Amino acid sequence: MSPYDVLILGGGITGAGILRDCALRGLKACLIEKGDPAQGTTANSSHLIHGGLRYLLYDRLTTHATSWDSGHIVRIARPLLTRLPILWPVYSWHTHGLETIHTLMKAYSPFQKMKYGLPPLRLTCEETLRLVPGLTAENLKGGLVFDEWVINPTLLVRQNLEAASQMGAEVLTRTETEESLIQSGRLEGMRVKKESGESVEIKAKLTVNATGPWVNAVARNWGLFIPLKLRKGTHLVYDVSALRSQFSDSPVGMLLEAADQERYIFIIPAGEKILVGPTDIPCHENPDRLRPDPDEIRYLIQSTQKYLKLPEDFQNTLCGARPIIDKTGNEKLLSREYEIFDHEALEGLKGAITIAGGKMSSYRMMAEDLVDLLCRKLGKSASCTTYRKTLPGEEIRDIPQVSLPNPLLKNFLMNHPRLREIHALAYLGAGFVKHILTRTFTQEPPPPDLWQYYHDLKR
Ligand SMILES: Cc1cc2nc3c(=O)[nH]c(=O)nc-3n(C[C@H](O)[C@H](O)[C@H](O)COP(=O)(O)OP(=O)(O)OC[C@H]3O[C@@H](n4cnc5c(N)ncnc54)[C@H](O)[C@@H]3O)c2cc1C
Structure with missing residues (x-):
């Protein structure tokens, strides 16, 4: 008899979400983390629970699905989240003008609603400078404000793990995997070295590789390969006092077109810190030894x-590696979608499953999909309840009915990056025409007062 139904490798947000889902469905589960919870990509992320405004340019359905799951995360982890107003200042030398960016934000609005975001607010130059008096005034055309949620990612992981532990799941941190226990084409678990130095076998009916940028290091030991592309992302971390004088009130978030006009950089106030970043460059390093380049x-x-x-x-x-599913095509069009690799169906290795890709903002949905598969394999009929309980375990009553993207279309576009981009741009093009016609021929409702809007955002 296997002592565990499920053994999960990796204590980032993906593994932690899966553990909680398993525990809520009555599966006997154990999670192994080689270091401390969240120490990998999760703690080094931009700390945002967001739909991904930028993905509307080439991957609309990922923005849709991620916003949908972000809404669930807001409900289950509300005390960990702070609403963040984000100013996008627009200059005459920028790649996109005010109308294009306003169109992008209007296109984001239906998805914003799924995660309790407010409609965007368009600002004149004077209003933009009132909000951020330290901002360069030369060539400023105006600004747009939208909002996202900031979270402490380490606390999010810890609270998922704690919730699972309280339901009987086991969590072993600072525990290294030593050997994969493979017998007659079946993965039966792992031999691990505990923090105490003791070496033990942990057997399970199913083993899940949820090790983010390390999925291939684990898969190699199973004789397998996961098509993954790592992209390095660095943030500079400042004490909030270093930038305090630039803002009229407490610091707002900002989204800035970078010097090369290729990318955008966030300024993210997160507690007592301000994050400036991230970069997005190919990562050829071992994720255990990531360092920011001087460049x-x-x-x-x-x-x-x-x-x-x-x-x-x-x-x-902060320096992390994005684990992105590698589909052929332009690097810039790589989707932030996730994929589940059932190694029994794919390569004939029973008991082994990998999950890769995705975002922190879709971790709950990733866990739901994966644990659905685990239940099917284990012959259990328990359905997912992670969205119906807060992390401390209180029932959530008002869950709006919001539809997810069509799964067939989503799968098709996932495998056709160019068509995915055309699909996204077609929506934006239509949105742009509508926006221009509305601004030209109709009286748009008067914008809300800046400070009232700003005050509402901070609630
Ligand atoms: C710069 C940057 C900014 C980002 N910003 C955002 C954002 O704002 N919002 C958002 O939603 N997403 C963001 N992302 C993406 C998001 O951070 C990741 O999708 C997510 O954190 C991945 O979580 P994970 O659990 O899969 O991986 P990880 O967090 O890396 O967790 C994997 C864990 O596995 C452990 N591990 C490795 N090998 C083993 C082993 N053999 N045995 C046991 N344990 C092992 C590691 O120690 C690690 O803790 C960002 C990513 C980057 C790089």
Whole structure:
């Protein structure tokens, strides 16, 4: 008899979400994390629970699905989240003008509603500078404000793990995997070395590889390969006081076109810190030894200094590797979708499953899909309830009925990056025409007062 139904490798947000889902469905589960919870990509992320405004340019259905799951995350983890107003200042030298960005934000509005976001607010130059007096005024055309949620990702992981532990799941941190226990084409679990130095066999009917950027290191030991592309992302971390004088009130978030006009950089106030980043470059390093390149640091400072007086002496950096499913095509069109690899169906290795890709903002949905598969394999009929209980375990009553993207279309577009981009641009093109016609021929409702809007956003 296997002592566990499920053994999960990896204590980032993906593994933690899966553990909680397993525990809520009555599966006997154990999670192994080689270091501390969240220490990998999760803690080094931009700390946002968001739908991904940028993906509307080439991957609309991922924005849709991620916004949908972000709504669930807001309900289950509300005390961990802070609403963040984000200003996008627009300059005459920018790639996109005010109308295009306004169109993009209007296109985001239906998805914003799924996660309790407010409609965007368009600002004049004067209003933009009232909000951020430290901003460069030369060539400023105006600004747009939208909102996202900031979270402490480590707490999100810990609370998922704690919730699962309280329901009987086991969590072993600082535990290294030593050997995969493969017998007659079946993965039966792992031999692991505990923090105490003791080496033990942990057997399970199913083993899930949820190790983010390390999925291939684990899969190699199973004789398998996962098509994954790692992209490195670095943030500079400042104490909030370093930028305090640039803002009229408490710091707002900002989205800035970078110096190379290829990318965008966030300024994200998160508790007592401000994150400036991230970069997005190919990552060829071992994820255990990630370090920011001097070029990345220069890029972030030079880009931000075009807008704000950013000191060069930051406190520290966050550096993580995005685990992105590698589909052939343009690097810029790589989807943030996730994929589940059932190694029994794919390569004939029974008992082994990998989950890769995705976002922190869709972790609950990723876990639901994966645990549905585990239940089918285990012959259990329990359905997912992770969205019906807060992390501390209280029932959630008002769950709006919101539809998900059509799964057939989503799968098809996932495998056709060019068509996925055309699908996204067709929506934006139609939105642009509608926006221009509305602004030209109809009286748009008067915008809300800036400070009232800003006040509502901060609630
Ligand atoms: C710069 C950057 C910014 C981002 N910003 C956002 C954002 O704002 N919002 C958002 O939604 N998403 C964001 N993402 C994406 C998001 O962070 C990731 O999709 C998510 O954190 C991945 O979580 P994970 O659990 O899969 O991987 P990880 O967090 O990396 O967790 C994997 C864990 O597995 C452990 N591990 C590795 N090997 C083993 C082993 N053999 N045995 C046991 N444990 C092992 C590691 O120690 C690690 O803790 C960002 C990513 C990056 C890089």
